[in-house]
Amino acid sequence: MFSSLGRYSVFIRPLLYITDLAIVLLLAVFFLQLQNDILVFFLFIIISWVVTTMSIGFYEVYRFTPLIKIVYLLIKQLIIFTVLIFSFFGFFNDERPELEQVLIYVSLSFLGITLFKIGIFNLLKKYRTLLGKNVKRVIILGQNSKTLRLKRFFDKNPAYGYKTIEIFNFRNDETSIDEIVDYVKNNNIDEIYCSISELDNKKTARIIDFAENNLKIIKFLPDNKEIFTKKLQYQYYGITPILSLRTIPLESALNQLLKRFLDIFVSLFVVVALLSWLIPLLAIIIKLDSKGPVFFRQRRNGLDYEEFYCYKFRSMYPNKDADIHQIKKCDERVTKIGKFLRKTSIDELPQFFNVLIGDMSVVGPRPHMVSHTHIYASSIDKFMVRHLIKPGITGLAQVSGYRGEVENDNDIVNRVRFDIFYLENWSILMDLRIMAKTIVNTLKGDAKAY
Numbered sequence: 161m162f163s164s165l166g167r168y169s170v171f172i173r174p175l176l177y178i179t180d181l182a183i184v185l186l187l188a189v190f191f192l193q194l195q196n197d198i199l200v201f202f203l204f205i206i207i208s209w210v211v212t213t214m215s216i217g218f219y220e221v222y223r224f225t226p227l228i229k230i231v232y233l234l235i236k237q238l239i240i241f242t243v244l245i246f247s248f249f250g251f252f253n254d255e256r257p258e259l260e261q262v263l264i265y266v267s268l269s270f271l272g273i274t275l276f277k278i279g280i281f282n283l284l285k286k287y288r289t290l291l292g293k294n295v296k297r298v299i300i301l302g303q304n305s306k307t308l309r310l311k312r313f314f315d316k317n318p319a320y321g322y323k324t325i326e327i328f329n330f331r332n333d334e335t336s337i338d339e340i341v342d343y344v345k346n347n348n349i350d351e352i353y354c355s356i357s358e359l360d361n362k363k364t365a366r367i368i369d370f371a372e373n374n375l376k377i378i379k380f381l382p383d384n385k386e387i388f389t390k391k392l393q394y395q396y397y398g399i400t401p402i403l404s405l406r407t408i409p410l411e412s413a414l415n416q417l418l419k420r421f422l423d424i425f426v427s428l429f430v431v432v433a434l435l436s437w438l439i440p441l442l443a444i445i446i447k448l449d450s451k452g453p454v455f456f457r458q459r460r461n462g463l464d465y466e467e468f469y470c471y472k473f474r475s476m477y478p479n480k481d482a483d484i485h486q487i488k489k490c491d492e493r494v495t496k497i498g499k500f501l502r503k504t505s506i507d508e509l510p511q512f513f514n515v516l517i518g519d520m521s522v523v524g525p526r527p528h529m530v531s532h533t534h535i536y537a538s539s540i541d542k543f544m545v546r547h548l549i550k551p552g553i554t555g556l557a558q559v560s561g562y563r564g565e566v567e568n569d570n571d572i573v574n575r576v577r578f579d580i581f582y583l584e585n586w587s588i589l590m591d592l593r594i595m596a597k598t599i600v601n602t603l604k605g606d607a608k609a610y
Contacts, residue, residue, distance in 0.1 A: 172284075173219050176277065181209060183272040184241075191265040192257050204248055212240050221281065223288075223320050230281060232589045238270045285319035295321045297348060301340065301367070302355025303329040306381050310353060325349060330358040337366045344376060351377040409586045410549050418588055419521065426522050426595070427515040435509060442473055442497075442506075449497040452478040455510060460527035463550045468519040470527060471510040475501045484531055486565055505602050511553045523591040524552025525579035526563070540572055546579045549586075556582040556590075559597040563606065 184205055188194065194201055213219060218237050221230055245266060249257070257265075288294050298314070300307045307327060314322040325347060328335045344352065352371055354364065371378035409415050443454045456474040459467050475498030476491075487494070487502070494502065501507040514520040520527070525546040528536065536543045557563070557578035566572045582590070 172280065176219055176280065177210075177213075179276055180273050181206060183276070184209065184269045187265055187269050187272070191261055191268070193261075194257075201248065204244075208244050209241075212244070213237060216240070221277075223284070223294075223322075225281075227278070227281070228587075228589050228593060230278065232587055234270065234274050234277065235589070238266070241270070242266050284321075288321040289318045292318075295323050296350040297323055297325050298351040298353060299325055299340075299344065299349050300327045300353045300355075301330065301335075302358035302381070303327055303331070304355060304357065307353070307355050310381065322351075330355075330363070337363055337370075340367065341370050344370075344374070349376065351379065353379050353381060355381045408548060408583055410583065415586070419586075419591070422588060422591060423515050423522050427512040430509065430512045431516070435512065438506075438509070442501075445497055446474055446495075450477055450495045459530045460551065461530060461533045461547060462519055462527060463547060465544070465547045467530060468514070470520070471513055473501055473507045473510060474498070475507045484529075486529070486532065488565060503605070505606075508553055515553065519550070521550040521552045522554070523582075523594045524550050524555055525582070526555050526558055526575070527551035532566075536572055540569070540576060542580060543572075543576050545583070546576060549583050554594060554598040555579060556594055559594055559601060 185202055188201060188205070189198075192201075216233065216236055218233050221233075245262060249262070284294060300311060311324045311327060314320070314324050326343065328340060328343075340352075343349070352367065354367060356364075359367070368378060370376070410419060439454075446452075446454050452474055454474060456472045456476070457469045458472075460470040462468050475495060476487075476493040477495060479493050481493075498507070511520060512522075515522055527533075555578070557575040560574075560578050562571055562575045562578065566575075
């Protein structure tokens with residue numbers, strides 16, 4: 161456990177527990193000014209802190225944990241902690257402090273906890289990157305596109321602290337399990353990554369037995385062609401293990417409520433602050449620029465494949481191909497003012513009315529025109545999965561370089577890949593990050609906005 165590699169992670173979680181509790185307890189002494197109930201308060205805080213942090217996995221942070229998840233856990237624990245504090249003073253009301261005192265106490269407590277937690281997280285990254293310490297030595301079993309991608313990830317991200325020592329090729333029986341066992345023992349290997357597609361059941365069982373009997377961590381890379389590529393949910397029916405194909409966070413009623421609240425808040429802000437004066441102004445400009453309506457509406461497929469009308473400011477001359485052919489670069493159908501509207505994405509703003517109605521969300525898979533949806537549904541694998549949640553004005557695919565015209569199959573395949581990742585890993589923080597990135601991309605200018 162304590163090798164020359166400098167792995168002292170066993171101390172980090174207890175240190176975080178002690179520091180966090182010290183912060184909330186010491187600040188309580190200064191800001192809440194309790195006298196008779198202070199011991200009861202301390203006992204309540206310690207017990208409730210341990211129970212709540214364990215229940216939400218507050219300290220389940222690893223070297224590969226993204227910063228956005230740490231922020232999410234901090235916000236979640238902040239809400240729980242705030243409710244607990246007010247609950248305590250609702251029950252023990254003899255020495256109830258002022259509301260301002262409680263809010264200052266909670267705010268400063270979590271400011272200190274946040275700075276310490278993120279500081280430790282970043283300090284460890286610098287420690288691994290600059291000094292090469294706290295590093296796990298790994299080997300990869302199997303040589304294919306996925307294992308090579310994993311090696312590139314380790315090589316390009318030294319802050320995670322993984323060093324690939326060797327890749328073993330199992331094709332054509334070039335390598336035996338005995339060789340792997342000897343190599344792991346002789347080279348101080350910490351983790352073994354196995355490609356499921358290249359190891360048969362017998363080899364897999366042997367390498368698992370070796371890893372477990374020698375305290376080595378073993379992990380698996382799923383096969384591209386099998387069910388293991390899915391994000392599976394593991395459950396028990398009695399004592400029978402069951403695998404579900406995928407989990408969708410937005411199936412939860414609470415998550416649906418949170419997302420809907422965010423959608424209404426953002427769309428109302430845009431409608432009141434922007435569209436209330438922008439619609440009359442653009443109506444005049446669009447009418448003067450070309451004949452036709454101010455708004456353009458088009459049928460799109462949304463949640464559960466249901467069709468709805470998606471609204472935009474009209475940016476093209478009225479034409480019979482609008483529902484068949486997508487926009488192309490230097491498209492002659494685009495009006496003069498339309499070029500500006502599309503370049504700045506202002507033409508999309510009326511879709512905030514779609515959000516208020518409930519047909520769309522601010523963030524989600526971008527809906528396609530109905531004619532294209534029918535084509536992609538039959539030709540692109542897993543395309544229909546996108547319709548398990550509401551479509552969005554912007555989305556993870558759009559801020560990842562796959563917005564606008566679908567020039568080839570690679571564009572739509574990657575768009576689907578990002579959309580599925582989004583629906584399987586959704587969080588409020590992910591929505592906020594996508595919104596922020598959309599605003600930044602719009603201000604900078606997007607090459608595919610035409």
